[in-house]
Amino acid sequence: xxxxxxxxxxxxxxxxxxxxxxxxxxxxxxxxxxxxxxxxxxxxxxxxxxxxxxxxxxxxxxxxxxxxxxxxxxxxxxxxxxxxxxxxxxxxxxxxxxxxxxxxxxxxxxxxxxxxxxxxxxxxxxxxxxxxxxxxxxxxxxxxxxxxxxxxxxxxxxxxxxxxxxxxxxxxxxxxxxxxxxxxxxxxxxxxxxxxxxxxxxxxxxxxxxxxxxxxxxxxxxxxxxxxxxxxxxxxxxxxxxxxxxxxxxxxxxxxxxxxxxxxxxxxxxxxxxxxxxxxxxxxxxxxxxxxxxxxxxxxxxxxxxxxxxxxxx
Amino acid sequence: xxxxxxxxxxxxxxxxxxxxxxxxxxxxxxxxxxxxxxxxxxxxxxxxxxxxxxxxxxxxxxxxxxxxxxxxxxxxxxxxxxxxxxxxxxxxxxxxxxxxxxxxxxxxxxxxxxxxxxxxxxxxxxxxxxxxxxxxxxxxxxxxxxxxxxxxxxxxxxxxxxxxxxxxxxxxxxxxxxxxxxxxxxxxxxxxxxxxxxxxxxxxxxxxxxxxxxxxxxxxxxxxxxxxxxxxxxxxxxxxxxxxxxxxxxxxxxxxxxxxxxxxxxxxxxxxxxxxxxxxxxxxxxxxxxxxxxxxxxxxxxxxxxxxxxxxxxxxxxxxxxxxxxxxxxxxxxxxxxxxxxxxxxxx
Numbered sequence: 161x162x163x164x165x166x167x168x169x170x171x172x173x174x175x176x177x178x179x180x181x182x183x184x185x186x187x188x189x190x191x192x193x194x195x196x197x198x199x200x201x202x203x204x205x206x207x208x209x210x211x212x213x214x215x216x217x218x219x220x221x222x223x224x225x226x227x228x229x230x231x232x233x234x235x236x237x238x239x240x241x242x243x244x245x246x247x248x249x250x251x252x253x254x255x256x257x258x259x260x261x262x263x264x265x266x267x268x269x270x271x272x273x274x275x276x277x278x279x280x281x282x283x284x285x286x287x288x289x290x291x292x293x294x295x296x297x298x299x300x301x302x303x304x305x306x307x308x309x310x311x312x313x314x315x316x317x318x319x320x321x322x323x324x325x326x327x328x329x330x331x332x333x334x335x336x337x338x339x340x341x342x343x344x345x346x347x348x349x350x351x352x353x354x355x356x357x358x359x360x361x362x363x364x365x366x367x368x369x370x371x372x373x374x375x376x377x378x379x380x381x382x383x384x385x386x387x388x389x390x391x392x393x394x395x396x397x398x399x400x401x402x403x404x405x406x407x408x409x410x411x412x413x414x415x416x417x418x419x420x421x422x423x424x425x426x427x428x429x430x431x432x433x434x435x436x437x438x439x440x441x442x443x444x445x446x447x448x449x450x451x452x453x454x455x456x457x458x459x460x461x462x463x464x465x466x467x468x469x470x471x472x473x474x
Numbered sequence: 475x476x477x478x479x480x481x482x483x484x485x486x487x488x489x490x491x492x493x494x495x496x497x498x499x500x501x502x503x504x505x506x507x508x509x510x511x512x513x514x515x516x517x518x519x520x521x522x523x524x525x526x527x528x529x530x531x532x533x534x535x536x537x538x539x540x541x542x543x544x545x546x547x548x549x550x551x552x553x554x555x556x557x558x559x560x561x562x563x564x565x566x567x568x569x570x571x572x573x574x575x576x577x578x579x580x581x582x583x584x585x586x587x588x589x590x591x592x593x594x595x596x597x598x599x600x601x602x603x604x605x606x607x608x609x610x611x612x613x614x615x616x617x618x619x620x621x622x623x624x625x626x627x628x629x630x631x632x633x634x635x636x637x638x639x640x641x642x643x644x645x646x647x648x649x650x651x652x653x654x655x656x657x658x659x660x661x662x663x664x665x666x667x668x669x670x671x672x673x674x675x676x677x678x679x680x681x682x683x684x685x686x687x688x689x690x691x692x693x694x695x696x697x698x699x700x701x702x703x704x705x706x707x708x709x710x711x712x713x714x715x716x717x718x719x720x721x722x723x724x725x726x727x728x729x730x731x732x733x734x735x736x737x738x739x740x741x742x743x744x745x746x747x748x749x750x751x752x753x754x755x756x757x758x759x760x761x762x763x764x765x766x767x768x769x770x771x772x773x774x775x776x777x778x779x780x781x782x783x784x785x786x787x788x789x790x791x792x793x794x795x796x797x798x799x800x801x802x803x804x805x806x807x808x809x810x811x812x813x814x815x816x817x818x819x820x821x822x
Contacts, residue, residue, distance in 0.1 A: 365574065365579035368574060368580070369574060369580045369581070371566075372566060372574075372646075373566075373567040373571075373594045374565075374567030374568055374594070374598060375593065376559065376560075376563060379597075384582055384585075387584060387585075388582065388583075391584065461584075462583075463583075463631070464584075464629065464631045
């Protein structure tokens with residue numbers, strides 16, 4: 161297990177390196193005019209040159225990337241170049257992290273709880289009215305662009321429940337709609353997979369034996385079907401949780417939540433390279449960590465999975 | 475054996491299924507008696523209704539199936555009247571247990587062997603914790619698994635196919651049932667393991683004194699283990715009797731055909747015997763003898779009227795017009811005559 165963990169960790173680092181390098185290179189391919197924003201026309205050629213020089217953008221690409229990784233190894237992510245000039249990147253990001261994490265966690269808890277419950281409910285009513293009702297919900301949520309129904313949630317939710325239209329950190333009720341909005345898609349996903357895995361298990365032979373033992377349907381459901389359906393779910397869970405935390409970019413801007421998602425959109429548009437790089441590093445680490453945790457979690461749940469080859473024959 | 479009480483008595487059982495709006499009659503009036511301590515083998519080709527028939531004793535028909543008429547009397551209780559799953563659970567696994575065909579998939583891969591046995595003990599005997607674990611390990615030992623305490627903590631994937639079938643048998647035996655139904659218990663196993671499993675079931679039967687029903691299409695298994703044989707065709711028991719009576723004095727043309735298709739009875743360099751045609755469509759009502767269309771020597775009446783049950787001896791009966799006093803005398807096929815001759819020689 162330890163050997164496997166270390167091996168996977170090294171693989172994850174390679175993946176991370178590739179992702180971060182790709183982002184770095186892509187940012188360098190953007191037109192240089194973008195670095196000046198509205199001030200472009202007011203600057204002379206030499207002033208522009210000086211600014212680019214100061215940002216280190218005139219060096220050859222391999223020097224730039226070398227500097228970036230050298231800084232990274234020293235634990236330095238650099239300073240913001242445009243968004244909040246000369247403020248260390250971490251200082252810009254840090255106050256925003258708690259918002260994203262809190263919203264993400266709240267929404268994740270809600271989607272797992274309601275999603276699994278919905279999936280179980282669908283399985284128990286397979287082929288009947290409830291199954292079809294929830295399926296309709298899942299189809300709606302996955303096929304209609306989220307911008308459409310999320311706007312409805314915001315507009316009608318606000319007037320229906322008398323909660324604020326935008327996020328306000330001094331009013332707890334303003335949390336409700338953003339969390340619900342993030343959870344709406346998550347619930348559909350968890351419900352769909354849970355139902356699918358449970359139905360898979362239900363059709364297996366050992367369920368027949370469990371029934372022949374005399375177990376009641378509800379005991380079969382809880383002790384066998386649900387327990388076994390959690391295994392494939394477990395692999396998918398951490399990645400989904402982390403995706404929720406990082407993937408609420410649209411919701412953050414819809415409700416003006418000062419989180420990381422909104423910041424990323426902002427700094428890409430304004431070509432603040434150090435900030436983009438740092439945020440991408442965070443997001444990809446989180447994503448890769450999710451996959452890694454999923455594998456570990458599945459191995460912990462499923463005795464058949466041995467992450468290292470066992471020595472000798474059984 | 476004939477003096478024994480009937481433990482399970484099935485009369486004129488009709489089981490139907492609803493398949494996409496069409497009604498299929500899987501069991502068409504089957505009757506059977508199971509005697510205490512005996513071993514009964516139910517033989518027949520795929521789709522003849524062997525499995526469905528026995529599943530109806532446990533209330534384990536698929537959701538679209540039901541007992542339409544007839545009776546299943548077990549220990550003086552009419553099982554066919556059972557409606558709720560609660561009622562069935564008093565019988566299922568406790569008094570009538572079942573062993574399935576494929577041990578590779580019959581166990582939950584994520585639960586230890588011990589837990590899976592404990593589950594039954596807990597359910598039917600209220601055993602908990604250490605008591606249940608101890609009883610489970612003891613049961614594992616009884617089915618021939620060495621070092622049962624340690625093995626009980628392992629998962630199914632750490633067991634071979636034969637070992638898993640032993641575990642499935644241990645689960646079935648855990649509550650000391652009156653009847654053990656073995657649905658093709660050796661079909662999925664290696665030939666060398668098959669004999670071990672059959673021996674095990676026989677030994678357990680001696681120890682625990684239960685009654686066994688084998689469902690099989692392997693006549694070799696039948697000859698090996700059975701006291702009595704019931705031959706099923708198209709949802710009906712066409713012939714039943716003691717194992718010698720069925721093997722050496724069969725009366726139904728279908729039993730003849732079934733025995734003739736044993737490869738061991740074929741003559742070298744001659745094509746193996748195969749029954750022509752296909753089993754009847756069970757969606758439609760069947761007129762006359764269900765086997766008549768596949769029987770080249772069928773009588774005229776076979777196509778018109780369903781044969782009643784004729785008794786050859788108190789233990790042996792068959793549903794064929796050939797046993798009617800008015801029927802022409804028809805010699806069984808050569809393979810069957812050879813079987814009987816060999817038997818008579820060995821008896822003399």
